[in-house]
Amino acid sequence: DQQVKQNSPSLSVQEGRISILNCDYTNSMFDYFLWYKKYPAEGPTFLISISSIKDKNEDGRFTVFLNKSAKHLSLHIVPSQPGDSAVYFCAASTQGGSEKLVFGKGMKLTVNP
Amino acid sequence: NAGVTQTPKFRVLKTGQSMTLLCAQDMNHEYMYWYRQDPGMGLRLIHYSVGEGTTAKGEVPDGYNVSRLKKQNFLLGLESAAPSQTSVYFCASSYPGTSRYEQYFGPGTRLTVT
Numbered sequence: 001d002q003q004v005k006q007n008s009p010s011l012s013v014q015e016g017r018i019s020i021l022n023c024d025y026t027n028s029m030f031d032y033f034l035w036y037k038k039y040p041a042e043g044p045t046f047l048i049s050i051s052s053i054k055d056k057n058e059d060g061r062f063t064v065f066l067n068k069s070a071k072h073l074s075l076h077i078v079p080s081q082p083g084d085s086a087v088y089f090c091a092a093s094t095q096g097g098s099e100k101l102v103f104g105k106g107m108k109l110t111v112n113p
Numbered sequence: 114n115a116g117v118t119q120t121p122k123f124r125v126l127k128t129g130q131s132m133t134l135l136c137a138q139d140m141n142h143e144y145m146y147w148y149r150q151d152p153g154m155g156l157r158l159i160h161y162s163v164g165e166g167t168t169a170k171g172e173v174p175d176g177y178n179v180s181r182l183k184k185q186n187f188l189l190g191l192e193s194a195a196p197s198q199t200s201v202y203f204c205a206s207s208y209p210g211t212s213r214y215e216q217y218f219g220p221g222t223r224l225t226v227t
Contacts, residue, residue, distance in 0.1 A: 034215070045218070089155060099207060100161060103156040
C-alpha cells in the first residue's frame with residue numbers, strides 16, 4: 001500500500017505562472033516532509049522541507065504547505081522558470097531512528113517558455 | 114568535496130551473474146541508503162545503514178546484500194542477477210539529528226540484466 005501518493009504524473013505550465021504540485025500521505029506517523037527535484041541522468045537533490053509542527057515553509061520561489069488534517073501537502077513554485085522542468089518527488093519521514101524516507105512516484109513538471 | 118559518488122555508472126549483466134555497486138561519501142555522514150528507481154514507481158529503499166558495521170532491510174531487500182565495513186563506503190551486492198533487477202540504483206547519505214532530514218544522493222548506476 002502506497003503511503004505517499006503523487007496522483008498526477010505530469011504538469012505543464014507557462015513560464016512566469018504558478019506551478020502547484022500535490023502530495024497525499026496515509027501514514028499519520030509521518031512528521032517530516034521533503035520535496036526533491038530530479039533532472040534526467042542525475043541523482044535527486046533536496047529542494048525544501050517542512051516539519052509537521054508548521055503549516056508553511058518558504059524558500060525563495062518555493063513554498064510548501066502542509067494540511068495535517070487532510071494529510072496533504074503541496075509545493076508552490078512562483079514564478080515558474082524553464083529550468084524548473086524536472087521530476088519532483090514528495091517524501092516523508094518519521095523523526096528519530098534511521099530517518100528513512102518514503103517517496104512518492106514523482107511528478108514531471110514541464111515549464112514552457 | 115565530491116559528495117556521494119557511485120561506481121560504476123552503467124553496467125550490463127547476464128542473468129545469474131553477480132556484481133557489486135560501490136557508494137562512497139566524503140561528508141562524514143553516519144547514515145547511508147540504497148534505493149532503486151523504476152518507471153512509475155518512485156524511489157524504493159533496498160537497504161540502509163545507520164553506522165559502520167550495521168545494516169538493515171528496507172522496503173525491497175530481496176535479491177540484494179549490503180556491507181558497511183567503512184563509514185564512508187556502502188556496498189550493494191547482487192549475488193545472482195535477475196531481469197527484475199534492471200533498474201537505476203541510487204545511493205544516499207545523511208547526517209542524523211539535523212533539522213532538515215536531508216539525504217544527499219549520488220548520480221546513480223544504471224543496471225541492465227539480460
